[in-house]
Amino acid sequence: MEFTNTLKELYQEEIIEVRGNSDALAITLKDGVNIKEFTKKLKDKFKNLDETQKLFLKNESEEHVTLVVLE
Numbered sequence: 001m002e003f004t005n006t007l008k009e010l011y012q013e014e015i016i017e018v019r020g021n022s023d024a025l026a027i028t029l030k031d032g033v034n035i036k037e038f039t040k041k042l043k044d045k046f047k048n049l050d051e052t053q054k055l056f057l058k059n060e061s062e063e064h065v066t067l068v069v070l071e
Contacts, residue, residue, distance in 0.1 A: 003025075003053060004025060007025075007027070010045070011038075011041075013030075014030055014033045014038060015027055015028070015030070016030055016060055023054065024055070024056060025053065025054070025055050025056070026055075027055055027057050027058070028058055028059075028060050029058065029059050029060065030059075030060060031059060031060055031061050033059060035058075035059065035066050038057065039057065039066065039068050042055070042070060043068070043070065046070045048071075049070055049071060052069060052070065052071050053069070054067065054068075054069055054070075055067070055068040055069075056068075
């Protein structure tokens with residue numbers, strides 16, 4: 001839950017919703033957010049985590065989902 005709240009606080013301009021559990025999170029991004037650039041931001045910010053985080057990213061207007069693994 002703490003990681004979920006951190007994401008919502010840090011990226012409130014890009015994120016609409018974060019759902020999930022300790023295994024994986026589904027993140028819906030606002031229209032116009034570039035998933036590749038957002039992924040790079042996340043990987044730069046969350047290096048060397050104690051626990052691996054699986055994130056499924058999707059833009060609100062698209063069906064495509066991108067898996068991102070933070071380690």
